[in-house]
Amino acid sequence: MSLPCIIIGASHAAVQLSFNLRQQGWQHDIIIIGNESHMPYQKPPLSKSIMSQQKSLEEILLKKDEFYQDANIRLMLNTNVTEIDRSTKTIKLANGEVLAYSKLALCTGAIANKISLSDKPLLGVHYLRTAEDAAKIQNQLTHAKNAVIIGGGFIGLELAAAFNQRGVHVTILEAQENILQRVVTSEVAQFISSLHQQHGVEIKNCCIAKRLTGDSYVSAVVCESGESIPADLIIIGIGITPVTTLATKANLDVDNGILINQFAVTSDPNIVAAGDCCSYFHSIYQRNVRVESIQNALDQAKSAAASIMGKEIDFSHNIPRFWSDQYDIKLQMCGLIDGYDNVEVINPQDYGQLSVLYRKDNKLIAAVIINNPLMMKQAISAIANQEAFIH
Template sequence: MKVVIIGGGHAAGQIISSLLMDEDFNGTITLIGEETWLPYQRPPLSKQFLTGEMTIEQVTLHPAEFYETNGVEMKLGCRVNAIDRTARTVSLENGETIAYDKLALTTGTRVRRLSLPGADLDGIHYVRTIDGTETLRNNFAPDKSLCVVGGGYIGLEVAAAAATSGMKVTVMEMDERVMNRVVAPQVSAFYEKMHRSHDVEIRTNVAVTGFTGQDGLMAITCQDGSSFETSLCVVGVGVIPNSELAEDCGLKCDNGITVDQFAQSEDPDIVAAGDCTNHPNAIFGTRIRLESVQNAVDQAKAAALSIMGKPAVYCAVPWFWSNQFDTKLQIVGLSQGYDQTILRGNPNDGAFSVFYLKEGILIAVDAINSGREYMMGRKWIADHVRPDPERIVDTTISVKELI
């Protein structure tokens, strides 16, 4: 069996590991990746990689010898032009055609680029790849100013990394609070306060309208007419799934490549995994697209099993994390659509958690320096528990006894 994988991120790395560990697998694997790097972990890019605490070698999932020893063909720095599902081939930009028996799409996402005036000036950066992040890091210098457009996870993590590196950081968020899309107001307030205590300026309700400069960025203009002078800017305003290759070959896509609970697309010979997929989640009773390592890894395992003809349902409680300064935010579940929150602990103590309920059922927990609540949350959410708010707020009750 000849397996071809398009896209060289975390999900791709996991499909390779899973296939190689499967006793029944005796085929060949070819990976085609647009980036020139071996599959690597993206989460550290906006954290330890940016501060210089982690090297490329440390973010790389497996060293080159791993692929050599196991006979995995790595075609890096290659773009795929098209997939021919009838001939079961993929054609590369360099003219090459590669045949497959099973194809895995792990194409991930790309950053949403601003289309505002001046948005292509030098000095405006995005954090998604090693190359982009390295260029940004090379522009870091103590006392230099950095403006971050977008107060989501990436924006705030970059702000924390830059402030830790001694830079003067300003975050501009168009909403009324940071991380508005993903966390409750208490959590946003905690993070705004924490950033301010590290001399990061947080400006909310600010809409950026453009960038000015001659050879490079000099200032950012805002809707209220104000202008902010800076030569360095990071934009973190979300990502877009790379589903064009799938769409172009007629596969169903809807905010990502549509797959079933086995990571299987409509085509029996094509699976997909990671940020690029739209998949069903039985715990939440809905289709979702996730941008997370957990999903990349767990769905990749399911994709490998589908390739091997032994499908197993992928259904997991999603989890995420964000490290900013010395604070660890761990999120489990999906809070969208919550109608009640319960606060456990006191944000002023630097450790607390927020329980999100929908019609009385626990759907998510945000744990700030509270690993216990996070770990129990994973079990509770899968079990659809109905927490008693009076017990949750009582910190004299141990986490294990809460429900």
């Protein structure tokens, strides 16, 4: 009997991988096993159109049920995989069931970083990674008046915009000197800060949340400075950690993510991996990276499917790409902003558009572009071709 390809994690990467596998002629069973209860869905809208009530969960599903049935892809939801045994090529589920595979794919994604700011659990304190988290936040938004967002990263900022547009007063607490400090430079941070401030969002930089107060419900955040900020809704958005537990237990190579080669194969030739859980050597930036974006998940999933089929698609030179929607702006990023020796800022005074180009040795290595999709396309191709990009 031929054994299935099992995909762990019912994620964006998993869905792409499974359909690619079918398109490329995989004849055997495909099983996607995920521990969430929903059919696989897109995560980016959770902090955007879902939070602003423009879309429902139904509308952000990656595929309708019949597509999986037609492609003979079996979805096992609400199911946790607890172990991989590489010697027997089996996996174990939380209920003790053991399944054998011929090929295994790890698409386990990432989880939100947690901090404990109170002695007891308080209602009204949330993280956002899943549809279930989003539903809990939505429920509370109907009666929230003052939201405090701990962490000025992309997810926190997108939520700030959505809450603001729903009439909730928002304060963002950022521990660093600027919002988005981990991912962009000060020109972009200032543009985004001004945008939020114009809408009435308060941003407190260099402000560290020390503890939360309240009885059963949260009532305030106390900062290290001693300032107390009233809040009936708290979002903690302080980054994510790749889910590598299964891989580590199975003795696969792991280094800030499950290590994969340029064809999305792990240190075991029968196991591929794709998405936020992976790290790899980027052939243009010449260093190990872990990218948290849809584009990356899709690229790696395509390579992973090809590898399972005995073909090779090298994704390691693909330029990392990301976008963020806040109010009426679309911010797009490409490349990696580190090691640059020159920064060019275009349109710094125009609050409708801004482009920041980062070069090293007169070659473009990264760009952050607001409301100019054409320039984004040109920047991606300049990075790929190792050009300076003189516009």
